[in-house]
Amino acid sequence: GEDVEQSLFLSVREGDSSVINCTYTDSSSTYLYWYKQEPGAGLQLLTYIFSNMDMKQDQRLTVLLNKKDKHLSLRIADTQTGDSAIYFCAETTGTASKLTFGTGTRLQVTL
Amino acid sequence: EAQVTQNPRYLITVTGKKLTVTCSQNMNHEYMSWYRQDPGLGLRQIYYSMNVEVTDKGDVPEGYKVSRKEKRNFPLILESPSPNQTSLYFCASSPFGATGVSYNEQFFGPGTRLTVL
Numbered sequence: 001g002e003d004v005e006q007s008l009f010l011s012v013r014e015g016d017s018s019v020i021n022c023t024y025t026d027s028s029s030t031y032l033y034w035y036k037q038e039p040g041a042g043l044q045l046l047t048y049i050f051s052n053m054d055m056k057q058d059q060r061l062t063v064l065l066n067k068k069d070k071h072l073s074l075r076i077a078d079t080q081t082g083d084s085a086i087y088f089c090a091e092t093t094g095t096a097s098k099l100t101f102g103t104g105t106r107l108q109v110t111l
Numbered sequence: 112e113a114q115v116t117q118n119p120r121y122l123i124t125v126t127g128k129k130l131t132v133t134c135s136q137n138m139n140h141e142y143m144s145w146y147r148q149d150p151g152l153g154l155r156q157i158y159y160s161m162n163v164e165v166t167d168k169g170d171v172p173e174g175y176k177v178s179r180k181e182k183r184n185f186p187l188i189l190e191s192p193s194p195n196q197t198s199l200y201f202c203a204s205s206p207f208g209a210t211g212v213s214y215n216e217q218f219f220g221p222g223t224r225l226t227v228l
Contacts, residue, residue, distance in 0.1 A: 008151070031214050042115075042201055042219030043154075050214075088153060092215045097161060097207070098169065099144070099215055103153040 004089060004102035011108045018079045020105045022072040022089035029091040032065060034074045037086040037104070046074070046087075076107075084109045113138045115220035117202050123226045124192055132187045132223050134202030142205040143185040144169070144217065145177065147198040154201065160185055192227045199224050 004024045012018045024032070030051050035043040049056045049063045049072075056063045062075040072089055089102040115136045124130055136143065144159035146169075156169030160179040174196055176188040185204075189196060203217040 004153070006153075033216070040222075042203075042221050043217075044219070045216050048214070048216070097142070097159065097167070097215070098156060099217060100156075100170075101146075101154040103151060 004091060004100055006089060006102040006105045009106050011110060012079050013110055014079060014081060016079055018076040018107055020074045020087050022102050024070050024091050026091065026093050027070065028093045031092045032072050033090040034063065035088045035090060037088065043088060079109050081109050083107060115202055115204050115218055117220040117223050119223060120221065121224050125228050126193055127191050130189050130192060132200060134185045134220060135183050136204040137183065138204060140204035140206050142207045144203045145187050146201045147171065148201060149198050194227045197225060197227050
């Protein structure tokens with residue numbers, strides 16, 4: 001079955017690194033995604049990783065995938081106040097017609 | 112500007128009064144989907160459509176209907192709304208289905224906040 005879990009809340013100081021974690025149960029995941037939702041807005045894709053990769057770096061963002069443990073993480077370096085948002089991990093499996101989202105992690109960046 | 116639009120953005124209604132939330136995209140995307148967002152539950156898929164006249168149930172389809180008569184539009188219909196359908200609703204579209212690969216990046220609308228009294 002498909003179940004994607006995240007911790008609900010993370011608070012970090014500006015300039016520190018943030019690490020948002022996600023666990024999933026479906027071992028047939030093909031792509032895993034990180035979306036960002038700013039207050040009052042829809043979701044926007046931040047980055048993604050294909051299941052045969054274990055790391056992807058994109059500027060301040062680093063995605064780590066541990067397929068054995070079904071664990072995905074998003075690291076944001078030098079976190080800024082503009083990074084305050086809800087972050088969702090998501091996965092597609094099989095035919096990929098269905099996207100399953102996690103519960104979302106609210107990131108609060110303090111000065 | 113490439114975008115997904117939803118209307119209305121906010122709606123307060125009463126139990127049993129039929130309503131429709133419209134969704135339109137101008138990116139010529141094959142795939143469209145509806146989600147609801149509830150605190151602590153994340154986003155859950157209601158229905159999706161791979162193309163015109165093709166729709167499928169997501170995880171929480173009960174109490175909802177959709178139609179896909181044109182490629183650009185994918186309305187969500189609540190025939191008899193109930194208070195447990197109070198939620199934040201998002202429409203999304205994706206070029207998935209036309210690309211032949213399993214990558215499914217979705218583009219989201221701004222959301223519709225629905226309250227059913």
